Amino acid sequence: MHFHKFEKIWLGFGILSLLLFLSIIGVTAFAFNHQPSGGLETIDPEKVHETAPFDNPGTHKINDDTYEVIIVAKAFGYEPPEIKVPVGKKIIFKVTSTDVTHSFSIINTNVNMMVVPGQINTKEYTFDKPGEYLVICNEYCGTGHHFMKTTIEVIE
Ligand code: CUA
Structure with missing residues (x-):
């Protein structure tokens, strides 16, 4: 018992x-x-292209002083393929990834963001000078990593 x-x-x-x-x-x-x-902020990485604002990548004017740039990173490039922004305005970069972790790093600036699937990362930057700025991926993301780059054209 x-x-x-x-x-x-x-x-x-x-x-x-x-x-x-x-x-x-x-x-x-x-x-x-x-x-x-x-x-x-989070996002379903499988539905990036259907989810606002990433359903419409590119540069969008918010007001006279502020622009938003929506970017989708994926192996091995960025959408949209061409980025143009005005000089001297506040630019809000918003990034996400559809596959693996990348980065969005604008050379000679303090913009160096991780781009993580499932997450939305945001960084503000104001370009003081017009010209072409190189963007590279700093996170090893696969065989095409070293070719993953784009340019931002900063115009008057
Ligand atoms: Cu994308 Cu390295």
């Missing part, structure tokens, strides 16, 4: 531990799903 009682206690203890374990996993998964990397 005593053994039977102990078995019941241990069984109860085992079930309790299992429930506790599952709830910790559940809470962790919930927290992770809803706040990856401290409140970044």
Whole structure:
């Protein structure tokens, strides 16, 4: 009889531990799903081309002083293929990836963003001088990594 009682206690203890374990996993998964990397915007990487604003990559005027540039990175290039922005205006770059992690790094500027599938990264920059600016991918992303680049034309 005593053994039977102990078995019941241990069984109860085992079930309790299992429930506790599952709830910790559940809470962790919930927290992770809803706040990856401290409140970044998220996106379904499979539906980038159907999800605003990435359904319309390119330069969009927001107001007289502010432009938004929507960019989709993928192996091994950037959409849109040509980027043109005005000099002396606030440019808000918004990037995401459809496949693996890339970067969007504009040479000779402080714009050096990770482009992570499932996340939307944003960086503001104002170009002081017109000209062509080279953009490269700084994150190794596969066989075409070294060819992954584009240019931004900054116009008066
Ligand atoms: Cu994309 Cu390296």
